[in-house]
Amino acid sequence: MQDPNEDTEWNDVLRAKGIIPPKPQETEMTEEDIVNMVESAIQEKSEGKPMDKMTLDELDDIEDEIDEEEERIFEQYRKQRMAEMRAAQMKAKFGEVREITKADYVDEVNKAGDGVWVVLHIYKDSIPLCKLLNQHLSLLARKNPQVKFLKSISSLCIPNYPDKNLPTIFLYFEGDLKKQWVGPLNFGGMNFKCDELEWMLAKAGVLETELEAPPKPEVKDVMNIAIKQSTINDTNSDDDNDWN
Structure with missing residues (x-):
């Protein structure tokens, strides 16, 4: 009896007519x-x-x-492993807060490179909150070496920059300004914690954080709330007078 798996013209005819089953497919190795x-x-x-x-x-x-x-x-x-290691080294090329002046601004900030976030702190050592922020930024720089952390004394970076605007933090991505925090009200005073700054930077997209919620409720603009409340009270007072 002829083997139905044999490669012959007769078996091909029988397979075409459905008389014998198709020849088993050989498993190809991918x-x-x-x-x-x-x-x-x-x-x-x-x-x-x-x-x-x-x-x-x-x-x-x-x-x-x-x-x-x-x-x-x-x-x-x-080759893949070497490429991964080079990429990791490129991402981890910072890791500290570097001091710059006005002359360094274009190269260090505007030309920071593709995919690079820059956190620039404008400060004065004579302002306690500025010193506190520099401490927090040093910790975050070591924790996030892929982010470029910079600091600059206000008088050396922006001539005639008013002290009332200090501390100021500018956030740049690929050379473009994305966000800024100007003045002490943005940071909540000397009780401002490093986790709070980390949360602010994470919320702005600068870095990733393991924090699941803000360390404390966000600082509210007390002046604006007072003005709104005063407006409401004045409106209610006018309504009361209309009823008299």
């Missing part, structure tokens, strides 16, 4: 299957440590133990 197999083999040789967790030295150590096909895919992994 590129992803090959990558997974090589990945498993390399992981065994590296004592189970995933490649994306290896340092470049560890990758070099196992390079001699792989065959030609493994080497091709291994080299792709190595």
Whole structure:
């Protein structure tokens, strides 16, 4: 009896008429299957440590133990890993609050680069709240090295800048001014905490935070509230007079 799986013209006719079942399809190995197999083999040789967790030295150590096909895919992994490490280094290129003057402004702020947030604090050491903000900014700079934190003494950065506007914080993204906080009322006094500043910067999109809510209710504009309340009282007083 003829094998129904055999490749013959007669079997092709029988398959076309549905008399015998179609020939079983051979399972083809995809590129992803090959990558997974090589990945498993390399992981065994590296004592189970995933490649994306290896340092470049560890990758070099196992390079001699792989065959030609493994080497091709291994080299792709190595290039990808180097690119990831370079990207991480680029993101982590700041990490401190740098002092600038007016002469540095264009290069440090307007030409900060693609994807870079700049936090610029205009201050005077003689103002206690400015000193407090500089302490908070130093902590946040170490915590967020991908953000460029700068500070500048007001008289050296903006001539004749009034002290009543200090502290001032400017937020730039890719050289464009996105937000500014001018004057002490924005920061709530000497009890202002680092977490509060972190929340403000996160809300503006400068950095990510693990804080789930503002550390304390946002500062309200007491003067505006008083004016509105006074207007309401005056209106009510006029209405009362109309009834007399």
